[in-house]
Amino acid sequence: MIIVKTASNAGAVFNSRDFESMTIAATLVTANFRTVDSGDTPTRDALALNCTAGTEHEVARGLADLIKSERTVVLDDVTNEFAGLADVTSVNAATINGVPTVSGFHVVDKDDDFTLSAADSGALVAVRSANDIKLPTPAVGLNYTFFAAEDITTTNATISSTTDGNTTEALMFGSITDGGAADPIDNDTTLTLNQGTATDSVIIRAYCVGTGTTTNDNTWLIEGQTGATGSVTPS
Secondary structure (H helix, E strand, O other): OEEEEEEOOEEEEEOHHHEEEEEEEOOEEEEEEEOOOOOOOOOEEEEEEEEOOOOHHHHHHHHHHHHHHOOOEEEEOOOOEOOOOOOEEEEEEEEEEEOOOOOOOOEEOOOOOEEOOHHHOOOEEEEOOOOEEEOOOOOOOOEEEEEEOOOOOOOOEEEEOEOOOOOEOOOEEEEEEEOOEEEEEEEEOEEEEOOOOOOOOOEEEEEEOOOOOOOOOOOEEEEEEOOOOOOEEEO
């Protein structure tokens, strides 16, 4: 059982055996628990935890481990004691019989440089000025959709393929329609969203279709489009 205390005289209890799914967003992890569906509006119980930025997946794993253990634990929002989940900052919501949110993706949006994880597969990834974003270790089926969350006005932003989430390597192939003209990507390492040219019209999709990590392996299939010529430069 997960006992949630939201006030001195308020809270909720979630049955670990009814755990169904989990969603991850910026500084928010939500665990969903099934209930008995009836009528035209099925319901779900949901426990949402706020957490420190950048620790979302660690918190999700820790919460999943607590649920899986089927121990009785207390998440106390009054005393800020969260059963060993160090990066949890507060209980966002403890919803009983709430209307479920249907979501087929999540959004990764960070100000700093970062490496995507396999758990982020399927995400919409926001690209901002000065972001240096690295693709993870190749695994067939991983996919990400990048979008310019703002006009790139101050510093170039980059998206790079890697062998291990850190070491960059030329593993990209495909094509981007850059301002209406096809811009081939032929065994490139990095896509640069150019400062002063790239606008919030840029969309890039990356699909992992192989596991090769040697230069010129066709590992990441890239496609996309931009609103202005010269927005994205492959190299």
